[in-house]
Amino acid sequence: MGYEMRSTLTARKMTANATLGLAHRPDEFRAFFAYHDALMLKEGGLSKGEREMIVVATSAANSCHYCVVAHGALVRVYEKKPLLADQVAINYRKADISPRQRAMLDFAMKVALLSAEIEESDFAALHEHGFTDEDAWDITAIASFFGMSNRIANATGMRPNDEFYLMGRVPKPPRG
Amino acid sequence: MGYEMRSTLTARKMTANATLGLAHRPDEFRAFFAYHDALMLKEGGLSKGEREMIVVATSAANSCHYCVVAHGALVRVYEKKPLLADQVAINYRKADISPRQRAMLDFAMKVALLSAEIEESDFAALHEHGFTDEDAWDITAIASFFGMSNRIANATGMRPNDEFYLMGRVPKPPRG
Amino acid sequence: MGYEMRSTLTARKMTANATLGLAHRPDEFRAFFAYHDALMLKEGGLSKGEREMIVVATSAANSCHYCVVAHGALVRVYEKKPLLADQVAINYRKADISPRQRAMLDFAMKVALLSAEIEESDFAALHEHGFTDEDAWDITAIASFFGMSNRIANATGMRPNDEFYLMGRVPKPPRG
Amino acid sequence: MGYEMRSTLTARKMTANATLGLAHRPDEFRAFFAYHDALMLKEGGLSKGEREMIVVATSAANSCHYCVVAHGALVRVYEKKPLLADQVAINYRKADISPRQRAMLDFAMKVALLSAEIEESDFAALHEHGFTDEDAWDITAIASFFGMSNRIANATGMRPNDEFYLMGRVPKPPRG
Amino acid sequence: MGYEMRSTLTARKMTANATLGLAHRPDEFRAFFAYHDALMLKEGGLSKGEREMIVVATSAANSCHYCVVAHGALVRVYEKKPLLADQVAINYRKADISPRQRAMLDFAMKVALLSAEIEESDFAALHEHGFTDEDAWDITAIASFFGMSNRIANATGMRPNDEFYLMGRVPKPPRG
């Protein structure tokens, strides 16, 4: 949950459960969200929606209930494609994404699942699609940060807010 | 690298390579070390050496060159056991650790490798050895944070300082 | 897609894409749906919603885009729980299900992923929750049949109808 | 067991145990064998022996006692090569098969084990050996159907008839 | 191939291909067969047939064409059970073996596949079935020795003699 999204949630009188989960550890809370915002809210070669796609694909690989649902909502909101998040979560190879985004997710999945085997050829595959070294760092850092987030959420049983499941699926979400 | 260790390194005119690796991203750098210090330097139910054992065991599972070597040095320094870090890295089940530490590392390894399958019985196994819920959070957070650190270090090819390989192995390490 | 569901779809002027995908092989088509209906539409110890939960959990383990989305819709429709399908797909261990349903899905997942290791103790775990031998056969056959379906859909790139993504998520789904 | 084989068995006064195993579920029984016959007995680009090789290779990957033994017999009978079935079961890469058959089994094994990762390049590898799209469907459907069969046989402990172990190994099998 | 079996083969004018494969390295050849004979031909708590079952089960797990076929022949010859070797190779959990032999193979498979996780409880499971510490050493050493043999045979493409496929399957094997 970045600043922007937290504003959106605030407007809807929601607090993301992740916020509550970490709240009893203020130092960790501050560091977690500072890191999160540094990766997810800055300008750069990856769009906000693309960053969230990385989160959804890798979080699904880690079977993280919280992150797939919450960040799936963000994929839908940022990309304005109501089907995309489910596609990326189930099998990103079959999702309606560009070849560039496919290369991005291939790299992100290798960071999530086989980081010790990343080599020059993996970076070369990114460069072929126009990604810079800074973009490669972003993909790496996002997949790594949410690998941390997935593990914390899995172990602590963090649950997504009910609102996230439907967010971005219909033109005007029903107000409760 | 926490504050204390960084002081030690400073005294030796060393800068941990991890510090240099992250330096070109100041916001991420600050958040990374703030999070690191919140987890590794605070008081709590786990000793500093035990926290570093978690780092070494899980980083070895992730084949992270940087973290196994750098944090292996810290295990040796904090625990004053020159053989322990190698034992924990290669196969923690055979290491000279207490049953309590074995339970701690079993839990940490499940966080690192199979976090989606963590259930109440895993926490119960910790409680049997006197770990509190706050300790369980610490183990979770440390294994998760260094899971992130391992992936970043692996993908970016971060290398440990040469000094770390020998640190804590001999009574008085040779000065360069 | 069983008869009942096909009626629903007909009422909405939809034809499930799975129907189209198999249509060029009439003998396989007839046998596939005869088998499907024999497993999914009959009376028995498992409710229709529970059968569909088996499909969703095992299809997610097989990363089957078609089956997770299409049968996720059926879980929502039959169980009238709009969040349940996503929970079961991402990590059934964290889903809002009964202990009996958890035992059912544990068995189904072992059929899907490790069938050679199924032993008496696995059946005993089912019996403890009141499942009969006929129920165990049903769970086995459903997980096995959709293991087939998943592989065909994955290899042929079968895609779910767009309508399935939203079905059962809101009280009155929008009509196209 | 297709019609032809069932005739052979009938002539020998044998009933394949698979027939007995499914007999208490007449609807499933009929659908299973209708599907089986649609895949295994029709004319097409794959010989009967080649279809059975697919069954043996993928069933061995699934450790299915029934299918490896029963369909191993069929490989020997159809191909008239008494050593081939064991070779395909143990490690198809070392079997005495043509490069075309190797490509067929590579594809079949990917369907059995990693279907979510099948992509255009896998089909291209088949086409290089002269397989058509219909042949690719056949390979897919056979590997998928027997993936179902393997799981049912494994979970229910289905055992092959003793006669299958020796069938096709010697010029004239001993009559009991 | 131990001394006794080599005598049998000599009587049939056969030389096991494994003998030929190693022959160009006389020192390795001598050490290999000295080790082999020390493990497979000595007296002890395991029968010759049981030792060969260990070879077949673990060699199948390693997909070793040579060892499964050649030592499958020995299982049939020693145990006088023509179906047993195939059962053990495909899925030892479904084989017609005693609970004691099942425990023996469970331990052997853990040596072959997960030796780093062997702990006291694994030895205790053996002791419950009357195995001594010397028997446990035998099981360990046989599974380990053939793990070596499997890897050499796999990498060098060693092929079993044609005669092994049929040996022990019929009361009087046909003479060529």
Add this chain to the structure above:
Amino acid sequence: MGYEMRSTLTARKMTANATLGLAHRPDEFRAFFAYHDALMLKEGGLSKGEREMIVVATSAANSCHYCVVAHGALVRVYEKKPLLADQVAINYRKADISPRQRAMLDFAMKVALLSAEIEESDFAALHEHGFTDEDAWDITAIASFFGMSNRIANATGMRPNDEFYLMGRVPKPPRG
């Protein structure tokens, strides 16, 4: 432990624990060390240090406490590179080795982990770096022999002598 190393140890009044572990089985002991010496002490295309690198990389993959520590010492002693053994053990892809040594270890790791999938292309990759067929046999045999050694050491809980941890790390190792 080969002859040469045993001399070194003798000079230091050490007996490698592996020697003690096997001593109660004299026939196995003699065969083990005869095989060991045939592989590790002979002249050939691989240097002694390279052979020990193979041992360390594959033993780390098998999580063998004894072999990683004892043969890590030998890598340091033979190669006179105090950091190399740890690098090879943790992730040989990141170690300071030549492209030729990388190809050697890639092949050795495939022997250790996936020997059934070794094909001509794997040998071709070795030949590209100037390795002969005899060298390929050496790599295969060493990775296979220590795969055996790893399993025996893991199951029997063999522990390395304390001296091995430090050997080769400092110019003049401290005498006890």
